[in-house]
Amino acid sequence: MDIQQASALTSSAVTAAIPLMFAGAGELVTEKSGVLNLGVEGMMLMGAVTGYPVTAITGNPWLGVVAAIGAGLAMSMLFAFLTLTMLANQVATGLSLTIFGIGLSAYVGKPYTSAAVRATIDTWTIPGLSKIPVLGPAFFSLTPLDYLAFLMFAVIWWFLYRTRAGL
Known part of the structure; x- marks a missing residue:
């Protein structure tokens, strides 16, 4: 492996880890508060399936980021309502939200599987x-x-x- 390949591999690994860092940081705070949230993957998928079409339609990646945050926030609020207000089982609720997020994101995102997004966020x-x-x-x-x-x-x-x- 030469230096260019090592550089490309390292850059790809760091770029791929960024969404997991956001989810992991949120889950860390949640776990520290005593709540077990197994629905993080479903929340991430709902954010992605919301942010991508908004970016594709508007051409504004920052608007897509805001929409993704909003979708993740809505899923988090649903989890909080079910587990904290309705006192539902945290494990069952988290797993069901993950399965729900996987299914709904596959259904909602189907029309956008071939949509090209040319808008990108510039690197610093x-x-x-x-x-x-x-x-x-x-x-x-x-x-x-x-x-x-x-x-x-x-x-x-x-x-x-x-x-x-x-x-």
């Missing part, structure tokens, strides 16, 4: 650091949302281990 490169072999392109040439994911981990770590509410 950090001068100097983005030229580091292998790690530079992976960690220092990302979109603002990617940098937000890393920042979220720092903020959540600080909140959980350095504040009274987190402890």
Whole structure:
């Protein structure tokens, strides 16, 4: 494996991990509060199946991000209502929301399986650091949302281990 292949592989791995970082950070806070949410995958799928068509139709990727956040928020509120207000079993509710999200996203997203989205979010490169072999392109040439994911981990770590509410 040469340096270009290693750089491309590292960049792809970091890019693929960003959505999981957002979901994992939210699940970490949820777990710390004592709630077991197994419906994260369904919430992610509903966000994706909402954000992609909105971006394809409007041509605005930021509007797609807002729509995806809204869909994930709606699924989270449904989970919270069922488990906290209605006192439903957290495991059963989470698994059912995952299955529901998989099925509904497949059904709703069917018309958009061949839709091309040309709108992208521009990357922010950090001068100097983005030229580091292998790690530079992976960690220092990302979109603002990617940098937000890393920042979220720092903020959540600080909140959980350095504040009274987190402890």
